[in-house]
Amino acid sequence: MQESEAKAKEILSKAIQALGGEAYLKLQDVHRTGRFYQFRKDDLQGTGHFQAYEKFPSKSRFELGKKGEIININDGDKGWKIEYKVVKDQSPEEIENFKIGLKHNLDYTLKYRLDEPGMRLRYLGKTRNNLDELEGVQLIDKDNDRMKIFVSASTFLPARMEFRSPAFGKRGPTDDERQYYNYHTVEGVQVPFSTVRFANGFKASEFQVESVKVNAALPDAFFTPNFKK
Numbered sequence: 001m002q003e004s005e006a007k008a009k010e011i012l013s014k015a016i017q018a019l020g021g022e023a024y025l026k027l028q029d030v031h032r033t034g035r036f037y038q039f040r041k042d043d044l045q046g047t048g049h050f051q052a053y054e055k056f057p058s059k060s061r062f063e064l065g066k067k068g069e070i071i072n073i074n075d076g077d078k079g080w081k082i083e084y085k086v087v088k089d090q091s092p093e094e095i096e097n098f099k100i101g102l103k104h105n106l107d108y109t110l111k112y113r114l115d116e117p118g119m120r121l122r123y124l125g126k127t128r129n130n131l132d133e134l135e136g137v138q139l140i141d142k143d144n145d146r147m148k149i150f151v152s153a154s155t156f157l158p159a160r161m162e163f164r165s166p167a168f169g170k171r172g173p174t175d176d177e178r179q180y181y182n183y184h185t186v187e188g189v190q191v192p193f194s195t196v197r198f199a200n201g202f203k204a205s206e207f208q209v210e211s212v213k214v215n216a217a218l219p220d221a222f223f224t225p226n227f228k229k
Contacts, residue, residue, distance in 0.1 A: 008121035008137040011151060016110055018156040023188035025111060029055040029218045030191070034209040036064065041202045050207070057112055058102060059223040073223055074098045080225040087225045097168045104147060104163045106178065109139070118142025126153060134159055157183055157190060165199075174199040186212045 016024060036050040051068065053061040064070040071082040072090075079090030079098055090098075102108050113119065124136030133153040140146050150160040161178040176199055180192035193209040221227050 004123045005121045007123035011123065011135050011137050011156070012110065012114060012121070012149070014156040015149070015151045015158055018151075018190065019110070019158075020189035024190075027056065027107075027111070027189060028215050029053070030107075031213040031216055031218070032191075032207075032209050033211045034193075034207060037206040037208070039203045039205060052207075053218060053222065054107075055218050055220075055223060057108060059220070060098070060102075061223055073225060075220075075223045082225060093168065100165065103141075103145070104161070104165070104176070106149070106158055106161055106180070109147065109149070110158075113139070113141070116141060124148065129159055132159065158192075175201070184212070187214050189214060 020027075030053070032050075032052045034050060036048050037044060038046045048064055049066050051061075051063040053059075058074075058076045060072075060074045062072045069084055073080045073082070074090070074095070077095060077099075079095040081088050081090055081094075103113070114121075118141060120140045122138040122140070124138055127134050127136060127150065129150065134150040135153050136148055136150045138146060138148050146163065148160075148162040149158060150162075151158050158180050160180070163176055165174045165176050167173050176197070179196045179198070181194040181196070183190045183192050185191075191209070191212050191214075193212075195207045195209075196203065197205045219227075
């Protein structure tokens with residue numbers, strides 16, 4: 001068990017170094033722009049422009065549409081949604097869903113969760129993903145929530161993440177998977193420009209990033225519903 005945990009820690013340490021090391025760990029905020037594709041059981045249902053802002057550890061602003069017609073803002077235990085300039089509080093369930101998603105966010109996990117009290121790590125060995133060989137690590141937290149992170153055996157950049165999401169609204173529990181492709185260096189940090197999400201084995205969404213800015217000193221007020229750009 002100790003050997004497995006030591007190997008898992010080694011793999012995750014190499015992944016953090018591959019992502020930029022200290023520059024990655026000290027990353028304050030990220031602003032991504034691009035196109036968003038929504039799927040239902042692999043069939044394309046819709047597409048649109050998005051802007052996604054993250055300020056670590058727990059602030060998020062996601063704007064959908066060329067003019068940000070729909071905006072979701074979260075700041076820890078607080079959340080709002082703005083639809084065509086009409087502001088509403090997020091429901092407790094929506095806020096809890098954001099917090100669960102944050103726990104399963106790759107950057108948040110690597111930057112903040114590895115040293116959580118009760119966190120256990122286990123090396124899963126090697127597997128293959130298309131032509132790339134991957135090394136896998138399982139993380140089990142104090143609540144027995146389990147995640148798997150797979151990194152390239154050659155570059156050590158994260159390639160896939162797996163976890164289980166609880167039921168939300170009319171949606172039942174799902175086995176979720178994230179795949180990360182097309183890394184680019186942005187101010188010393190490796191950023192995946194393509195992220196594909198799967199739910200219960202079906203393609204659910206895809207994000208194609210067109211531009212990235214990091215460490216833009218986004219103000220806390222930006223993650224409130226009254227902020228004006």
